[in-house]
Amino acid sequence: MxxxxxxxxxxxxxxxxxxxxxxxxxxxxxxxxxRHPGVAFAAWAAAAVFFSPVLWMFLTGFKQESQASTDPPTFFFVPTLDQYRAILGRDFTPYFLNSVSASVFSTILVIILATPAAYALSIAKIPRWRDSLFFFISTRMMPAVAIILPLYIIAKNVGVLDNVTMLALVYTVMNLPIAVWMIRSFLVEVPKEVLEAARIDGATFGVEIRRVILPMIAPGLAATALICFIFAWNEFFFAVSLTATQAATVPVFLVGFITSEGLFWARLSAASTMAALPVIIAGWVAQKWLVRGLSLGAVK
Amino acid sequence: MTAPTVRAAAPRGRRPAPPPKPPAAQRWRRRGPLLPALLLTIVLTQIPMLLTVFYSLFSQNLLRPGSREFVGLANYADVLGDRLFRNAVFNTVVLTASTVLLSMALGIGLAILLDKKFLGRSIVRTLLITPFLVMPAAAALLWKTSIFNPVFGLLNWVLSPFGVDNVDWVSRFPMASIILVLVWQWTPFMMLIVLAGLQSQSPEVLEAATVDGAGPWSTFGYITLPHLRQFIELGILLGSIFIVQTFDAIFMITQGGPGQATTNLPYFIYQESFRAFDVGEAAAAGVLVVVATIIIATFALRVISNLFREEV
Structure with missing residues (x-):
């Protein structure tokens, strides 16, 4: 090309x-x-401005600490993996694994719960399906700060404070509205004729789901899963409020860098790169569907 | 299994409009798939919310066990009379409004660029959405250290040809610094929504406008903008709902300071809850935030349901 x-x-x-x-x-x-050389120039310039902090983070992660804070900034240097080694040598790994468990487990659970719910609210069209849809969306709009204290107190009393499963359940509920709306928007696109043809051919309910509907919405489910993963991975508020030492996730690990200001920039950059990379990749892969997820399925 | 019975039952009714109610067991079977998701959501959002309302009527501090006492609406009076709370409300409004408006303006500009064809458009698009994907907590720390730092920061270096030297951005312009980070992060969101709006315009209408002699500006003003309106509204409302809840950037960059200069409502409630452990006041502030959110959300839901009706 x-x-x-x-x-x-x-x-x-x-x-x-x-x-x-x-x-x-x-x-x-x-x-x-x-036909638009001016447009191309402006767009590339904007992209450079918006992307430069990310690029800078990536580059700084491969510097020595002495090169990370210099005036003027150092642009040419011999890359080193020292910072990554230091991060992995420090206790980064458990945080990373907690992030992986919380976001992967919650994403799987979200898809398992949201797919049947979206089916009931689109193809099966149960009574008052519209109300249910708007109930879900309204929970996504509720500020997390308003419920954090009861959640904290309940979790403490039940003994699940600082627990990855608890965190994953919270993320599941946080992502359910997005998933239900998104999956519903994919189910609505399944042509009625196809479903009717399957029923005439004698497909049972189970066969209809497994052989007709699921294959047709599989890409949509994958996109929904990626978007839920993004939100769960990046989540900070619940993580910092509900976890301490056992279940803390990657963003909580970064809190340790707040006080060490100016001392460990290269190390911070390496840690941030590792923290951000899974979601950057997931987002790039899912970018075609990103807007659908962000607008809760309202915009295609 | 369920479908044939429903269809068989339908012709029995005189009018087709209200189909006869299927038996209760069957109704529950149809509702079944929805229930697990619904129940989990209710347990983890509605019950805590009721508890928040309940707590807000009591004076209670977790640091003094057994100190619970019914005080009616006193907590609300305390919160509303609290200078720090009103300061937090003011900061939240400034932060949210500036971020939403600036990122929407930039988002519209970028979306218009991306709607044109040029070399490497998909790469530019990919680069532009990246700020939204970077973990907000990590992004906030990086801005604080390697960009805003007075001596080694990139921002001062970039601005040094213009005579800017050793400005300590975070302590001199704390609110503006936070807004800059949030605009950087939220512009891609606005851009994607507006871009989806631009690309959903019918090419025939645009062509007809050109044929009728409309220039690019009048086409934009009379056709594109009215079409974009609902997308812009959606972006502004959803953006407001999320940006009101900003926590990561404030926690990481300023910790609400200097003084209380950047303490917004979420950070205020977080401090009341987890530093002061003043359950009653934190809960009352939480309820007030929810009430405010409901007001914004009502508008948001209306816009969404308009978009939604067109599609169904």
């Missing part, structure tokens, strides 16, 4: 002639028409 497109700006007419000779499909050549 790129070698042909880069020659396109030259001139429109000879390019079309060449296309015939080289038998490049006509349609494909026309897709890129750089």
């Amino acid at each position: 790129s070698p042909t497109t880069t020659t396109a700006p030259e001139a429109a007419v000879p390019e079309r002639g060449q296309a015939d000779v080289r038998t490049v499909p006509h349609r494909r050549r026309r897709r890129f028409r750089p």
Whole structure:
């Protein structure tokens, strides 16, 4: 794609002639028409500004501490893995594993709970399905601070304070509204004719679900899972309030860097890179569906 | 199993509009799939919320066990009379309004750029959404250290050609610093929603406008903006609901300070709950926040249900 497109700006007419000779499909050549050099420049400049803090974090993680805080900033250096070694040598691993358990377990649970719920609210259309949908969404809008104290007191009395399972359950509830709305928006897109055809062919309820519906919404379920994973992984408020030493997750690990200001920037950057990377990758993979998840399925 | 019985029962009724109610057992079987999700949500959100309302009517401090005492609405009076609470409300409004408006303005600009075709558009889009994905707690710490630092920070280095030197951003402009971080983080969110709106415009309408002699500005003003309105509203309302709850950036960058300069409501309630352990006042403040959120959320839900009706 790129070698042909880069020659396109030259001139429109000879390019079309060449296309015939080289038998490049006509349609494909026309897709890129750089009519907006100003737009391209502005967009790339904006992307550079917005991305630079992330790039800086990534670069600083491979520096020595002496290169991390210099005036002017150091741009050229010999990369080192020392900081990563130091982080992993310190007790980072248990935090990372807690994050993995809490977010993966909650994501699986969310999908298991939300898929049937979304089915009941879309294809099966139970009575008052609209009310149920809006009930879910309203819980997502409720400020977490309003319920943190009762949750803390209940968890303390039941003995599940500082417990990964408890945290995962909280994340499950936090993500359920997004998942129900998102999965519902995928289920609505399953054509009625397909379901009717399956029923006429004698498909039982179980077969209908397993062989007809699930394969059709599988990509949607994957996207929903990625988005729930993103929110659970990045969550800080519940983690810092409900965990202490046993169940603390990666963002809680970072709290330790607040006081060591100016001393361990390279190490902080390495830790932040490791903390942020899983979600950056998940988000890049799911970017096509990101807006659907963020708008609770309202915007496609 | 359920479907044929329902269909068989339907013709018996005179009018097709209200189908006869299926037996209770069957209704529960249809509702069954919804129940686990519904129950878990109620247990972990509604019951704690009721408890918050309950706590807010008592004077209680976790540091003094057995100190619970019914005080009616006294906690609400205390909270509303508390200078620190009103300060937190003010900070929350400033923080939320500036962040939402700035990030929406930038988001609209970026979305318009991304709606055009240019070389590397998908890469630019990917780079632009990244700030939203970076763990907010990590991002906040990085801004605080390697960007805002007065001596070694990137921001002072970038601005040094303009005569800016050794400015301690976080202590001199605490609120503006927090807003800058949040705008950086939330612009991608607004951009994605507006971009989805732009791309859902029908090309025929735009073409018809061009044929009728509309220039790019009047096309934008008379066709694109009205079409975008509901997307912009959705972005602003959802953004407000999330940004009101900002906690990570304040906890990591300023701890609510200097003084109380950046203490917003979530951070205030967090301090009341986990530093002072004043259950009653924290709960009363929580209830007040929920009431305020319900007011914003009502508008948000209305916008969502409009979008929703178009689609169903």
